[in-house]
Amino acid sequence: MDFSGAYSPAHLKFLLEGFLVTLEVAFISIILSFAVGIVIGTLRYGRIPVVSHILAVGVETIRNLPLLLIIFFTYFALPEVGFKLDKLYAAILALVIFESAMLSEIVRSGLNSIEKGQIEAARSSGLTYVQTLWHIILPQALRRMVPPIVGQFISLLKDTSLAVVIALPELMNHAQIINGRNVNYVIPIFLLVAMMYFIVNYSLSLVSRKLEHKH
Amino acid sequence: MLNYSILIDHWDMYMQGFSNTLKSSLLALVGSLVAGTIIAIFRIAPIRPLNWIGAIYVEFIRNIPLILIVFVFFVGLPAIGIRLDPFTAGTLGLTVYTAAFIAEAIRAGILSVPKGQMEAARSSGLTYLQAMWHIILPQAIKIVIPPLGNQFINLVKNSSVLGVIAGLDLMYFGDLISSETFVTFDVYIFVAMLYLVLTIPLSLGVGALERRLARSR
Numbered sequence: 001m002d003f004s005g006a007y008s009p010a011h012l013k014f015l016l017e018g019f020l021v022t023l024e025v026a027f028i029s030i031i032l033s034f035a036v037g038i039v040i041g042t043l044r045y046g047r048i049p050v051v052s053h054i055l056a057v058g059v060e061t062i063r064n065l066p067l068l069l070i071i072f073f074t075y076f077a078l079p080e081v082g083f084k085l086d087k088l089y090a091a092i093l094a095l096v097i098f099e100s101a102m103l104s105e106i107v108r109s110g111l112n113s114i115e116k117g118q119i120e121a122a123r124s125s126g127l128t129y130v131q132t133l134w135h136i137i138l139p140q141a142l143r144r145m146v147p148p149i150v151g152q153f154i155s156l157l158k159d160t161s162l163a164v165v166i167a168l169p170e171l172m173n174h175a176q177i178i179n180g181r182n183v184n185y186v187i188p189i190f191l192l193v194a195m196m197y198f199i200v201n202y203s204l205s206l207v208s209r210k211l212e213h214k215h
Numbered sequence: 216m217l218n219y220s221i222l223i224d225h226w227d228m229y230m231q232g233f234s235n236t237l238k239s240s241l242l243a244l245v246g247s248l249v250a251g252t253i254i255a256i257f258r259i260a261p262i263r264p265l266n267w268i269g270a271i272y273v274e275f276i277r278n279i280p281l282i283l284i285v286f287v288f289f290v291g292l293p294a295i296g297i298r299l300d301p302f303t304a305g306t307l308g309l310t311v312y313t314a315a316f317i318a319e320a321i322r323a324g325i326l327s328v329p330k331g332q333m334e335a336a337r338s339s340g341l342t343y344l345q346a347m348w349h350i351i352l353p354q355a356i357k358i359v360i361p362p363l364g365n366q367f368i369n370l371v372k373n374s375s376v377l378g379v380i381a382g383l384d385l386m387y388f389g390d391l392i393s394s395e396t397f398v399t400f401d402v403y404i405f406v407a408m409l410y411l412v413l414t415i416p417l418s419l420g421v422g423a424l425e426r427r428l429a430r431s432r
Contacts, residue, residue, distance in 0.1 A: 001295075064368070064414035065407055066375035068386060073407075076393070077400040154278065161280035165379055172282060179290060186294040190287050194279045201278035 002184035007192065011178050015189075018174030019196055025088070025170060026157045029095040033156070034149070036100035041107025042133065055104075062101035068162050070094040075166045091163040099156050106148045110141035150208035154201045161197075171196065218401045225392045232388030233409050239306045239377060239384060240370045240413075246310035247370075248363075251317030256347060258322050269318070276315035282376050284308045289380045305377035305384075313370055320362035324355035361428060364421035371413050385409055 040059065044052050062070070074097075075090035085093060114137050122132040161172040175193045179186045222229065257269030276284070285308030288299060299307070328351050336346035378386025389406035393399040 060415070060418065061411065064372070064418055065410055066372040066386065068375040068378065069389075069403060069407055069410065072386075072390070072399075073403050077403045080398075080400045158278075158280040161282045162376075164282060172280065172286075176286075176290075183294050186291050190283065190291050194275075194283055197279045197283070198275060202274060205274075205278065 001187050002182065003188045005182065006178070006185040006188035011185075011189075014174050014178065015171065015193065015196070018169060018171040021168070022157070022160050022170040022172075023200075025091055025095070025160050025163070025168070026153070029092050029099060029160075030153050030156055032092070032096045033099035033103050036096060037103025038107050038138075040100065040104035041111065042138070044104065044108050045111040046129075046133075059101045059104055062097060063105070065098075067094065067098045067159055068165065070098050071162055071166060087163070087166050087168045090166060091160070091168045094163075095156060095159065098159075099152065102152055102155075103149065106145055106152065107141070110145040110148075111137060113144055114141050147208045147212040150204055150211070154204050154208075157201055157204075158197065217404060218398060221392070221396055221398055221401055222405045225388075225396075228388045228392055229385070229405065229409060232383065232385035235302065235377075235383045236371065236374050236385040236410075237413065239302065239309065239374045239382070240367065242306050243309035243313055243370055243374070244367055246306075247313035247317050247366075250310065250314035252321055252352075254314060254318035255321035255325060258318065259325060260343070273315045273318055276312060277319075281308065281312045281373055282379065284312050285376050285380060301380045301382040302377065302384075305374070305380055305382040308376070309370060309373060312373070313366055316366055316369075317363065320359055320366065321355065323362075324357075324359035325351055327358050328354045357428070361421055361425045364417060364424065368414050368417045368421065371417070372410070375410075 040055055044055050044059070046052065071091060071094040074085060074094040075087065078085060078090070118136055118140075119132055122136045123129070127135065160170055163170055164172040164176065167173055171193060175189050178189050254269050254272055257265040258273070260266070285305055288304035288308045288311075289301060292299060292304070325347075332350055332354065333346055336350040337343070341349065374384055375386040376382075377384040378390060381387055385406055389402055393402040396402065
């Protein structure tokens with residue numbers, strides 16, 4: 001084990017650069033997945049014939065597949081049908097497909113947790129169904145969804161490491177590159193990388209816990 | 216139209232991967248059930264240092280990526296002279312990771328059993344561990360089963376990380392077949408179908424259990 005060599009300034013800078021890519025990918029993906037998740041979750045909640053059923057099948061299929069397979073798919077299989085993406089976009093697309101299915105379930109159960117009487121009251125005071133959803137139901141449901149959404153963001157941040165399989169230059173990829181230089185670096189580098197993920201994710205989980213106690 | 220000859224010609228490889236995926240998931244489930252129960256008891260036992268050990272394990276493991284843990288077993292251990300084959304390294308990584316989640320599920324189950332049960336058992340002469348094993352755990356099980364089912368579904372999906380370290384699972388063979396045949400799209404669709412054969416029935420089962428439990432409350 002070689003701690004001083006492993007933690008050289010050049011290595012630390014390289015790991016930090018990787019971590020920035022990890023955070024960037026996670027951040028872009030969570031925002032996109034949240035938008036898609038709200039749309040799908042609301043459409044499923046609305047019980048629109050055919051549309052809700054098709055979405056249900058889609059969401060259940062995606063949720064029951066390994067994310068790794070979806071990453072392989074967007075990067076290696078899509079080019080075969082004429083849809084070539086570079087690593088960054090392939091990783092983001094895969095994460096958005098997977099996480100928006102997860103988030104849509106959070107949105108749907110959040111919406112379901114609002115008492116039906118609220119809809120009836122809003123409708124009988126003259127709001128349309130869509131107005132009721134937008135002004136009455138969604139704002140209340142969103143507040144209840146915050147803790148599980150933070151939890152999902154922690155999962156997403158961890159899951160970005162799977163993009164190591166397509167050599168996206170994120171934290172795990174940079175760690176493996178340093179590990180390849182000297183076998184004595186392996187343990188110190190894994191320790192440091194684990195701490196980097198841990199500090200960010202644990203802080204997030206503390207925030208989530210605090211929010212949970214507020215409600 | 217999918218090219219089914221690729222599925223039929225390589226059927227044995229798909230099946231070998233499928234059975235290894237199932238084997239790894241089942242081994243990791245049993246391992247993480249045992250480890251998770253011990254960690255859960257650590258977290259609630261009336262002994263402070265054990266509480267800390269349990270809490271540190273759960274919080275640390277839950278907040279780092281699975282693939283990092285698998286790499287520690289596959290790349291980290293050889294660096295200090297311990298060599299494991301990819302399947303074992305991957306399955307151990309899965310076990311260590313999943314144990315943290317299962318420990319939390321079991322802890323929640325145990326805490327849901329009224330406190331008076333433990334007090335009654337202790338005052339009738341059982342030791343703490345006897346009370347836990349004979350009185351508390353059997354009652355906690357009912358609440359714990361649906362989340363455990365979800366963890367098993369996650370395990371099946373997560374076992375695909377074995378593919379990254381050549382762990383002979385379904386993901387690995389899918390990769391191998393696609394590089395042999397130069398067909399990726401169709402091969403990954405077949406691989407996806409085989410994962411769904413495992414996960415969809417599990418999901419439906421867990422969903423039914425959850426609904427039944429919700430009604431019985």
